[in-house]
Amino acid sequence: MCARLVLDRHSQPREKMEEVPLKAVPEFQDVQLRDEGIVILWKGGHRSIFPHRYLRLRCQCAHCVEEWTGRPMLDPDSVPPDIKALDYMEVGRYALQFLWSDGHYTGIYTLEQLRRWCTCLECQEKGGEAASSL
Ligand SMILES: [Zn+2]
Ligand SMILES: [Zn+2]
Numbered sequence: 001m002c003a004r005l006v007l008d009r010h011s012q013p014r015e016k017m018e019e020v021p022l023k024a025v026p027e028f029q030d031v032q033l034r035d036e037g038i039v040i041l042w043k044g045g046h047r048s049i050f051p052h053r054y055l056r057l058r059c060q061c062a063h064c065v066e067e068w069t070g071r072p073m074l075d076p077d078s079v080p081p082d083i084k085a086l087d088y089m090e091v092g093r094y095a096l097q098f099l100w101s102d103g104h105y106t107g108i109y110t111l112e113q114l115r116r117w118c119t120c121l122e123c124q125e126k127g128g129e130a131a132s133s134l
Contacts, residue, residue: 025094026115033085038098040114048118052084056100058117059107 032039037049056079059065064074080102087099095110 026111027093028111031088031096033088035084038085038088042115046118046120048114048120048123050114050117050119052100053079053081054119055085055098055109055117056083056102056104058109058113059104060113061106061108063104063106 027043028040029043030039030041032041037051038055040048040050042048057074057076059074065071066073082101084101085098086101089097091097091108094112095108096114097105097108099105
């Protein structure tokens with residue numbers, strides 16, 4: 001059987017991969033698109049619920065964030081309050097891509113970002129990024 005999983009990042013030289021243990025990339029067990037939000041069940045049992053609009057506003061794609069400066073270009077007022085993720089797909093083993101109800105789909109959310117943005121009380125108390133930027 002396959003001895004090891006190698007991340008599908010063609011730009012990374014092989015030697016680089018050796019330095020980054022695979023366990024540094026958070027792994028998920030399940031993703032559920034629910035009315036109340038996007039639920040991600042992580043390996044190890046942690047559960048994150050993201051309000052749909054919260055993740056839509058954090059889209060990092062070239063339409064929403066200026067590529068070179070990182071300047072936000074997405075006007076939050078242009079995102080409907082009832083925006084929803086209609087579908088999702090896995091990008092390699094390291095990210096998720098969502099199809100939003102406003103037709104937007106180009107954003108790639110790495111598992112590392114999603115894990116860091118967890119809005120649950122436990123993670124906020126640990127001083128996650130979500131806590132400081134809300
Ligand atoms: Zn975007
Ligand atoms: Zn959490």
